[in-house]
Structure formats: C-alpha cells, structure tokens
Amino acid sequence: MDLARLAAGALYRPDSARAPVRFAAAELRAYLTRLFGDAPGERPVAGATGAWLHLAPPEADSPPEIPAPPAGAEYALVPRAGGLTLTAATPRALVAAVYALLEAAGCEWSPDGPDGERLPREPARTLPALEGRAAFARRAYASDLGTWHYGVPSRLAERLPSDVAFIDWMAKSGATGFLFIRAANDTQWTVPPLAAELERRGLALELGGHVLTELLPRSLFAAHPEYFPSTSGGERSDLGNLCPSSAALGIVSERARAAFAGAAEVHLWGLDALEGGWCTCERCARLAPSDQALLVCNAVADALAPDVRLFHLAYHDTLPPPESVRPAPGVSAEFAPRERCYAHPLDDPACVTNRPYRQAFEHHLERFAGRVHVFEYYGDAILFGGCAVPLVDVCGRDLEYYRRAGARGVSCLTFGRYSLWAHGANIEAFARASFRPAEAPAARTAHCVRRFGAAAGPMTRYLTALETLMARVVTYGDVKLPPARDATRATLDDALAAAPEVRRLLRDAAATARAPASVAAEEPLLDYTLATLAALRQWAAAAAGARDEAAAEHAATALGDAIRHVASVPVEVKGSWGAYDLEIANAFYVASLRARRAAGG
Numbered sequence: 001m002d003l004a005r006l007a008a009g010a011l012y013r014p015d016s017a018r019a020p021v022r023f024a025a026a027e028l029r030a031y032l033t034r035l036f037g038d039a040p041g042e043r044p045v046a047g048a049t050g051a052w053l054h055l056a057p058p059e060a061d062s063p064p065e066i067p068a069p070p071a072g073a074e075y076a077l078v079p080r081a082g083g084l085t086l087t088a089a090t091p092r093a094l095v096a097a098v099y100a101l102l103e104a105a106g107c108e109w110s111p112d113g114p115d116g117e118r119l120p121r122e123p124a125r126t127l128p129a130l131e132g133r134a135a136f137a138r139r140a141y142a143s144d145l146g147t148w149h150y151g152v153p154s155r156l157a158e159r160l161p162s163d164v165a166f167i168d169w170m171a172k173s174g175a176t177g178f179l180f181i182r183a184a185n186d187t188q189w190t191v192p193p194l195a196a197e198l199e200r201r202g203l204a205l206e207l208g209g210h211v212l213t214e215l216l217p218r219s220l221f222a223a224h225p226e227y228f229p230s231t232s233g234g235e236r237s238d239l240g241n242l243c244p245s246s247a248a249l250g251i252v253s254e255r256a257r258a259a260f261a262g263a264a265e266v267h268l269w270g271l272d273a274l275e276g277g278w279c280t281c282e283r284c285a286r287l288a289p290s291d292q293a294l295l296v297c298n299a300v301a302d303a304l305a306p307d308v309r310l311f312h313l314a315y316h317d318t319l320p321p322p323e324s325v326r327p328a329p330g331v332s333a334e335f336a337p338r339e340r341c342y343a344h345p346l347d348d349p350a351c352v353t354n355r356p357y358r359q360a361f362e363h364h365l366e367r368f369a370g371r372v373h374v375f376e377y378y379g380d381a382i383l384f385g386g387c388a389v390p391l392v393d394v395c396g397r398d399l400e401y402y403r404r405a406g407a408r409g410v411s412c413l414t415f416g417r418y419s420l421w422a423h424g425a426n427i428e429a430f431a432r433a434s435f436r437p438a439e440a441p442a443a444r445t446a447h448c449v450r451r452f453g454a455a456a457g458p459m460t461r462y463l464t465a466l467e468t469l470m471a472r473v474v475t476y477g478d479v480k481l482p483p484a485r486d487a488t489r490a491t492l493d494d495a496l497a498a499a500p501e502v503r504r505l506l507r508d509a510a511a512t513a514r515a516p517a518s519v520a521a522e523e524p525l526l527d528y529t530l531a532t533l534a535a536l537r538q539w540a541a542a543a544a545g546a547r548d549e550a551a552a553e554h555a556a557t558a559l560g561d562a563i564r565h566v567a568s569v570p571v572e573v574k575g576s577w578g579a580y581d582l583e584i585a586n587a588f589y590v591a592s593l594r595a596r597r598a599a600g601g
Contacts, residue, residue, distance in 0.1 A: 001079040001082070001083065001127070002126065003032075003036070003055075003123070003124070003126070003127060004035075004036045004123075005057055006040065006055040006083060007032040007035070007036040007038040007039065008058055009040050009041075009055060009058045009060065009083070010041050010043050010055075011025060011028065011040040011042050011043065011053060011054070011055055011056075012043050012044075012045055012054040012062075013025045013042065013044055013045065013054075014044065014045060014048035014049050015047070015048060016047075016048070016049055017044075017091075018202075019091075019199070019200050019202075020051075020091035020092055020095050020200065020201055020202030021053075021091050023200050023201060024053060024091075024095045024098045025042060027095070027098050028055075028086075028098045028101070028102075029042065031107065031119075034119060035107075035119065035120070035123045036123070040055060040056075045063060048066075051087070051088040051089070051091045051093065051094040052086060052087045052088065053085075053097075053098070054066065054083055054084070054085045054086070055084040056081070056082070056083040057082050057083055060081070063085075064085070066085060066087055067085070067087055068087060068089075069087050069088060069131070072133060073132055074088060074090070074093040074097075074133070074134060075088035075094060075096060075097035075100070076097075076130065076132070077097060077100065077104075077127070077129060079127070079129060084101075084127070086098065086101065090202065091202040092201070092202030092203060092204070093202075094202075095171050095201050096171065096174050099171065099173075100130055100132060101127065101130070103172075104128075104130060105123040105127065106120030106124055107119055107120065108450065109169055109172040110169060111166055111169045111424065111428070112169075113165025113166070116165075132174070134174065134434070134435045135399065135403040135433070135434065135437055136402075136403065136408065136409050136434050136435075137176075138176050138177065138265075138373060138409025138410070139174060139176045139177075139409065139431075140176055140177040140178060140179060140204070140409065140410075140411035141166075141170065141175060141177075141411060142178070142179035142180075142181055142375070142411050143179075143180065143414050143416065145180050145181060145182050145186045145189075145190075145209070146183060146185065147416065147576065147581060148191050149576060150191060155576055155580065156191075158571060159416060159576040160191075160194070162416060162417045162575065163191075163194055163416065164193075166414075167194060167197045170201075170203060171201040171203060173432075174434070174435050175431065176204055177198070177203050177205065177206050177265060178198055178203060178204070179207075179208070179209070179265075179411065180195075180207070181209035181210070182207075182208065182209040182210065183210045183272060184271070186214075189207055189259065190205065190207070205263065206263070206266075206267060207259070207263045207265070207267070208260070208267030208269065208311070209267055210271060210272045211259075212241045212252065212269070212270050212271065213241075214255075214259075215252040215255045215256055215259065216228075216242050216248055216255075218238045220251070221236075225238075226243065226246050227246050227247065227248035227251070228240065228242060228248070229241055229242060229243055229277055229278055229279035229280070230279050230281035231280065232280055239277060240271060240277020241271055241278055241279075241292075241293075242296070243279040243283075243284060244279065244284060244287070244292045244296055244299075245281065245283035249295070249299040250299075252299065252300060253299050253300050253303035254303065256268070256300045256303060256304065264307065264308060264309065265311070266300075266304065266311065267310075267311045267334065268297050268310055268311065268312070268313075269313040270289075270296075270313070270318065272316075274317065275316075275317060276293075276317045276318065278292045278317070286324070287325070288320065288322070288324075289317040289318050290312075290314065290318040290320055290322045290323070291324050293312060293313065293318045294322045294327060294331070295325055297312040297331045298325070298331060301328045301331050302328065304330070306330065308330060310330055310332070311333070312332070312333050313336060314333050314360065314364055319335075319336075319360055321333075321360060321363040321366075321367045327367070331368070331371070332368060332372065332408070333364045333367070333368045333371065334372075334374075335360070335361050335373070335374050336375035336377075337354075337361070337376075338377055338380075338477065340353065341354050341474070342389075342391055342394055342471075342475075343394070343474050343475045344394065345398050345401060346398050347397075347401040353475065361405070365405060365407075370408065372406070373408055373409035374402050374410045376395075376410060376411065376412050376430070377412075378395050378426040378427065378429070379412055379414040379415065379419035379427050380413045380414075380423075381418050381422060381582070381585075382478070382585055383478055383479070384422070384423070384474070384479050385478065385480040385532055385585075385586075386418070386528065386532075386563070386566075386582050386585065386586070387422065387470070387473075387529040387532055388422045388470070388522075388529045389423060389470045389473075389474060389479075390423070390425050390426060390444075390466055390467035390470065391423070391467065391474075392426060392429045392443055392467065393440075393467065395433055395440055396429055396432075396433045396437055396438070396439075397437075399430070399433040399434060399437040400433070400438070403437055410430075412427065412430045414427065415577040415581075416577055417572075417576070418574055418577040418578040418582070419575075420575075421521070421525065421573055421575070422525060424451065425447040425448075425463060428447045429441075429444070444463060447463075451518050452515070452518055453514070453516050454512055454513060454514040454516070455509045455512040455519045458509035461505050461509075462505040462509055462522075465498070465502045465505050466502050466526075469495050469498045469502055470495070470529075472491050472492075472494050472498075473533065478589070479536075480532065480559065480589035480593075481589060481592060481596075482539070484540065484543035485540075486544050488536075489540040489541050489544065492536055492540060495533055496530070496537060499533075506519075506522060506523060506526055509522075510523070521569065524568070525565075525569075527565040528562055528563065528565035528566050531558070531561075531565060532559065532562045534558070535555050535556075535559035535562060536555070538554065538555035538558060539552060539555035539556065541555075542554075543597065549597075552593075555593075556590050556593050556594050556597075559586070559589065559590050560586060560587065560590045562586070563582055563583055566578060
C-alpha cells in the first residue's frame with residue numbers, strides 16, 4: 001500500500017451516508033491533498049450503508065466487500081486489495097479513524113484548531129493496520145453554559161471561534177461528546193452554533209446539568225409547596241431541589257421528556273451546593289441525599305427512551321453511594337470528586353484525603369453494576385483559582401486507576417481558552433489518557449513542542465518544576481479556600497520557597513533564541529499564580545496563632561489585587577473566562593475568606 005498512490009486513486013463511500021461519514025470523506029480528501037498534492041475521486045456506492053470508506057488505487061473499478069471492525073474495536077484501518085479500508089462501528093468512530101490514519105502519516109493536532117496543527121514535510125506512505133481500542137467508551141468534555149455569556153452577542157461572538165477550533169481538536173483526538181452544563185440561571189440548553197459543529201462530526205451532544213430547578217418550575221411553589229423540599233426547620237422552600245416523595249416526580253419526568261427529546265446522554269443533577277437542597281420531610285427523612293437524587297433519576301429514566309443513558313451525580317452531599325434505592329438499568333453514576341487531593345492520584349494508598357473518595361468510587365461500581373463514569377476537574381479554572389496548575393502525572397495515573405477499576409467513561413471540565421492557557425498540558429494529557437492512560441506523560445513534551453516551538457525543552461523543564469511546586473498546594477478543594485491551620489502556612493511556605501527556581505526556568509525559556517510570543521504570555525500567569533499563593537500564605541498565617549485581624553484583611557486585599565497581573569493579557573490568550581469571569585470568581589473567594597474570618601474560621 002502506498003498512501004501517496006492511493007491519494008491519486010478513488011475514495012469509495014456509502015451513497016446514503018450520514019453527515020459524519022460524508023464529513024470523514026471530505027476531511028480525508030482535503031488532508032491527502034495537503035500531504036501529497038492529490039485528492040482521490042469520491043465514488044458513492046449505490047445502495048451501500050454503514051460507516052466505512054475505502055481508498056483504492058487508480059486502476060481499481062470497485063471496492064471490495066467491507067468488513068465490520070473487529071469485536072471490541074471502535075474502528076479499524078485495514079490494508080487490503082491494494083488499497084486501504086476504514087471501517088467503524090459508528091459514524092463518529094469513522095471520523096476518528098480518518099484522523100488516526102492521518103496521524104499515523106505524521107499529522108499532529110492542536111486544541112487551537114487547524115491553525116495550530118503540524119503537518120509532516122515527508123508524510124509516511126506505508127501504514128500498518130490500526131485498530132481503535134480505547135480505555136473508556138465515553139470520552140467527553142464539559143463547560144458551564146453561563147461562561148458563554150450568550151445574552152451578550154459580542155462576548156459570544158468573541159468566544160465562538162476558539163470553541164469551534166476546540167471541537168475540531170476533540171474529533172481529531174478521539175473524543176466522543178460534549179456536555180453543556182445548564183444551571184439555575186440559564187435560559188437555554190446548548191450553544192446552537194457549537195451543537196451544529198458537534199453534530200457534523202458525529203460527536204454526542206450531551207444535555208443537562210444542575211437542572212432540577214428548571215424541570216420543576218419555582219412558580220409552582222405558591223400552589224403546591226408540597227412539591228418542594230422541607231428544610232431542617234420543617235418549612236417547605238423553593239430554594240432547593242424537590243420532594244421526591246411527592247407528585248413532583250411526575251412533573252419533572254414530563255418536562256424532562258420534552259427537554260431531552262432526541263438526546264442519548266442526559267445529566268440530571270441537583271442544585272450545585274455543598275448542602276444540595278434535598279428534602280427532610282417525614283417521608284424523605286429516611287432517605288439520604290443520594291437516595292433522593294437517584295429516585296428522581298429512576299423516575300425520569302422511565303419517562304425517556306430506553307436507549308437514553310441518564311447520569312446520577314455523585315457530588316458534594318450525594319457523593320456517598322445510595323443506600324436504599326437501586327438504580328434503574330438506564331441510570332449510570334457520574335462520580336465527581338471535586339474536593340479530593342490533586343497532589344496524588346486517587347488510588348495513592350498514602351493519601352488520607354483521597355481514601356474516602358476512592359472508597360466511594362468503588363462502592364458506586366458495586367451499586368451500579370459497573371455503570372460508572374468519572375467527571376474530573378483537570379481543567380477547572382474555578383477549582384484552581386485561575387492559577388497555573390499542571391497535573392500531567394496525576395491525570396495519567398488517575399485514568400489508569402479508573403480504567404483498571406472498571407469505569408466506563410470519563411469527562412473533563414474546561415473553561416474555554418483560559419483552561420488551554422493555564423491547564424493546557426492537563427487537557428492534552430486527558431485526551432491521550434482517555435484513550436491510552438500510558439500515553440499521558442508524553443503530553444507534556446508534545447504540548448510544549450506544539451505551543452512553544454524552539455523553547456520546548458526549557459518550557460518542559462519549567463512546567464515540570466511548576467507541577468512539583470503546585471503539588472504542595474492542591475491537596476485540598478478550592479485552592480483559594482485553604483484550611484485555617486498551621487500546616488497550610490507551612491505548605492505554602494514550601495511552595496513559595498521553590499518559586500525563584502521556577503521563575504528562573506521560565507526566564508531561561510523566554511531567553512531562548514526564536515522563542516515564540518506564547519512563552520512571554522506565561523509570565524503574567526505565573527506572576528498571578530505566585531501572587532495568589534503569597535496572599536493565601538498571609539491569610540493562613542493571620543488565621544492561626546495570634547489571629548491578626550489587620551493582617552487577615554491585608555491578605556484578602558492582596559488576593560483581590562492578584563488578578564492585576566493578567567488584566568492586560570489579550571483575550572485571545574486568556575479567553576472570555578479570563579476577561580469576564582475571573583474577576584467575579586476571585587471576588588467570591590475574597591468574600592468567602594472574609595466571611596470565614598468573621599465567623600472565626
């Protein structure tokens with residue numbers, strides 16, 4: 001097989017192909033043209049169906065019989081009959097097969113989209129047989145709908161190009177879908193232009209999020225307070241989720257049927273709060289929050305089509321597995337260990353913080369008969385306070401543990417371009433590890449080569465040192481809400497002691513001949529990160545011992561002022577989250593520290 005010769009031949013496909021199959025054919029022809037200067041002539045096969053393509057040499061007059069991919073494989077690339085057959089289990093997998101073929105020829109993809117990818121000067125012409133066998137069947141990304149600022153057209157337009165580029169990379173790196181996370185204040189379920197981009201590539205449009213307040217309208221409270229949760233004081237409140245012992249289940253199920261029509265993946269989550277607003281009435285008092293949440297999921301699962309996968313969220317007060325309610329067959333658990341320690345992989349036996357999270361995860365595997373997916377936070381700009389937090393090693397080791405334990409899918413929370421700036425290596429590690437966990441470490445070098453060019457070597461050393469520094473910090477939930485104890489101050493002291501060496505490594509990278517502008521863009525992010533840690537160290541010192549009120553207030557002010565380091569960074573680098581949401585999130589954490597101080601915490 002000679003790929004250059006096949007580029008001058010014919011490309012057979014089913015004539016009644018679905019849109020992603022036609023997209024796969026168009027992409028293959030376009031990239032072969034860029035690699036070899038020729039595009040194979042497209043030849044639809046009358047009456048043929050399925051997800052396949054066949055590259056044939058110029059002299060061929062018909063495609064051979066197309067085999068199905070081997071059992072357990074999403075796709076296969078099979079040299080045969082002098083040509084090359086791409087056969088897939090789904091249209092989405094066929095798109096992935098095309099990109100796997102091109103990657104084997106030497107193409108390198110980028111989260112920045114086609115503008116950032118690298119094509120080989122001398123592409124490989126002879127390729128081995130390939131099979132797509134992924135560690136996880138579902139490999140998804142997620143973002144909060146509110147971060148698109150869809151009510152402000154100029155902000156939405158500002159963000160869309162980078163998201164289209166990201167979706168392009170998702171397909172090229174083997175992702176399966178994207179979740180738009182709806183919350184209480186949202187007024188729509190998706191970002192339509194991006195939904196269209198997902199659809200044409202065959203990527204799943206996942207719907208839902210923290211949506212119980214939408215599925216049970218608060219306007220019903222006046223007439224039916226019994227639909228809503230009872231507080232610990234015995235009063236009904238419309239601020240929480242619902243009373244699952246009431247007729248509210250029927251209303252939620254009917255509205256869910258309409259809201260999620262046509263969706264294959266539905267996420268039915270309660271309120272996003274540490275105390276999630278579940279019911280304590282006489283009938284619900286025996287039910288733990290996770291049991292109440294699962295009752296809702298079971299009821300909605302009965303109302304939806306039988307092939308819909310519905311996710312019950314294990315998060316905050318629903319993190320413990322359900323005790324008395326059994327999941328319906330169509331309900332899977334979505335395990336979201338947000339407050340875990342990110343300095344260690346989840347299965348590290350020496351990490352006391354992660355032990356209960358690991359136990360909860362394994363109990364969910366038992367309770368849900370293996371139907372467990374993991375929602376991870378490697379790109380969470382809120383959790384990490386907007387700081388630069390490389391987690392390549394932890395990401396790879398986490399996903400190897402999740403695979404070994406039997407998780408069926410993984411997803412990663414992102415915040416658009418800001419996450420690519422502050423956590424780009426993590427996201428590339430997640431993409432690799434969700435397919436093959438052992439490939440995660442290679443993401444650090446690959447990320448630096450693609451993003452930093454001539455400065456890739458020193459930038460790899462810089463990110464490795466920064467990962468070690470930040471591992472001292474990410475041992476508790478939100479970076480900007482540290483525990484008020486002497487150990488926190490000592491931890492931050494250790495981290496800041498390593499800061500001069502980390503800063504030196506970044507300056508060495510910036511001094512590299514032909515270093516691109518992307519290296520200089522890392523400096524304000526590091527300045528912001530270290531200023532944040534210094535302010536938190538001041539706060540931790542003031543919160544312990546003599547409890548110096550003036551010092552605590554000075555620390556809170558310094559934390560608020562830290563974002564000045566990224567104020568002048570262009571939106572093309574820091575994204576809309578960095579331009580519009582970081583200041584709001586930072587103000588929340590400053591207010592939280594002050595409130596904790598006032599409460600004596």
